[in-house]
Amino acid sequence: MDQLPTVQPHSPIMAVLTEIxxxxxxxxxxxxxxxxxxxxxxxxxxxxxxxxxxSLKGVTKDGITGLYRDGSRxxxxKMPFPDIVYNRIHSRRSESSQIFIDFVEKMNEASIPVFNRRFLNKWEVHQWLNSRKNLQRFLPESCVYSRNSLQRMAASHEVLFLKPVNGSRGxxxxxxxxxxxxxDVSLSSRNGIESLNTCQKEDLPAILKRYLKKQLYLLQQGLPLLKMDNRSVDFRILCNRSSKYDWRVTSTVARLSAQGHFAANLAAGGDTIHPLRVLRHFFGEAQSTSxxxxxxxxxxxxANCxxxxxxxxxGELGIDVGVDDNGHPWIIEVNSKPSKNDHIGKSSCRPSAKAIxxxxxxLLSETNPPEKGGSR
Known part of the structure; x- marks a missing residue:
């Protein structure tokens, strides 16, 4: 390990927490x-x-060990405490670990902001959004899975989806x-759609019990969303804070699912294309921009809600929006750890980095930083 890096007096310190x-x-x-x-x-x-x-492996009682850029490497x-921490841990298990909990508590005690501190729960997000009257008509009908909710929802919808409330990447x-x-019951896996069972309606709860894990599931109305070449389409809108209270859109991409997948997720082999290309295909030039x-x-x-x-x-949220055959948009999901692999453009520095x-x-202006950055 090299000697302590030189930090200029009064320089604020930014740290990204992730896996290394x-x-x-x-x-x-x-x-x-x-x-x-x-x-x-x-x-x-x-x-x-x-x-x-x-990373969390670099966090000890004595301080933080990390990586800084020294020339080209x-x-x-050993690092000084940061003034701001941007959490990009990709594991829910890591975020529930005692070392992470203790670290966040230590940052709180030192008044060091940690933003995007945790993953979101699909059910809590749905409840938040559903509490806004102006958003209700853009939300698919959703509830926590139970035998009774399944019976009620199945009577109203030909297609239903069951999603782990703490799931990710489709x-x-x-x-x-x-x-x-x-x-017909099928599962979204890494290899595509896997057919699990065909059963009588009255046997469905017992069949699902075989496959459901011991966790909470969101039961959601299936929507007739747009498809191109038999591939599901959705839109990922990256939103970043532009002030203490306001948000702005920093990027928008359309995503195509991999062949044979439910979700248009890049981690499962999906592709990105320009959103206007999709919208023009379905709604024509005149309507695509609106x-x-x-x-x-x-x-x-x-994002605001x-x-x-x-x-x-x-500080940033990724919002997934689907559009149905009639052109009506639907909020599918809100992500607190949005992918950084769906960037479209040739800019060496994407707008979302500038937004961070x-x-x-x-945040620095709000926390009254010490005279010397990081010397807390």
Whole structure:
């Protein structure tokens, strides 16, 4: 481990908490956000900040060990406490670990903001959004799964989805398709849609019991969303805070599911294309721009509602919006750890990286930083 890095007096300190992979003879890797961290490093250092990346393995009672950029390489060193922490841990299990809980508590005690501190729960988000009258008509009917809720929802909808409330990346989602007296049950897996069972409607609860894990599930109305080449389409709208209270859209992409998958998720092999290309295909040139504006406005409403309803600090949220055959938009999901692999464009520094810097500056101005950055 190298000696302590030199931090200029009065320089604020920004740190990203994520997973770090080390391989012998190789540069450390930050996984799916590696390039994004390089962009952040350039932005923050050019703006007078000291920037580093660390993992939970680098957190001890004595302090933090992390990586800072020294010329063209990442150098491991003991680090000063940061002024701001951006949480990009990708594991719910890690976020529920005692070391993470203790770290956040220590940051709270030192008045060091940790933003995007946790994953979101699908049911709590639905309740928040559903509490806003102006958003209710953009939400698919949803409830917590039970035998009674299944019976009620199956009587109203031919297609239902079962989603783990703490699920991510489109995994372990079940689809129930009803026709006359029978039901087809299938599962979204890494390899595509896996047919699980065909059964009589009255046997459905018993069949599902075989496959459901010991966790809470969201039961949701299936929607006739747009498809291109038999691939599901949705829109990922990345929203970032532009001030203490307001949000702005920093990027919008359309996502196509991999062949044979329910969800348009990039982790499952999906693709991104320009949103207007999709909208023009279905609604023509005249309506495509207004449809895109509506999708973005809806995403901003969802981001504001989520941030206002939660007690957590959120600097960015990814909103997934689907559009049905009639052009009506639907809020599918709100993500607190949005993917950084769906960037469209040739810019060396994406707008969302600049937005993280702006939000960190907002937080810094609110927390009355010490005379010397990081010396808490």
């Amino acid at each position: 992979e080390y391989e012998s003879g190789m540069e450390p890797s930050f996984g799916s956000i590696h390039d994004f961290c390089l962009e952040l490093q350039e932005l923050f250092t050019s703006s007078g900040w000291f920037f580093y990346v660390f 990442w150098t491991k060193s 995994r372990d989602i079940m689809r129930i398709q009803s026709q006359d007296s029978t039901c 449809k895109l504006d509506m999708i973005r406005e809806l995403a901003l409403e969802a 989520t941030a206002d309803s939660s007690e957590e600090l959120f 810097l702006e939000y960190a500056q907002i």
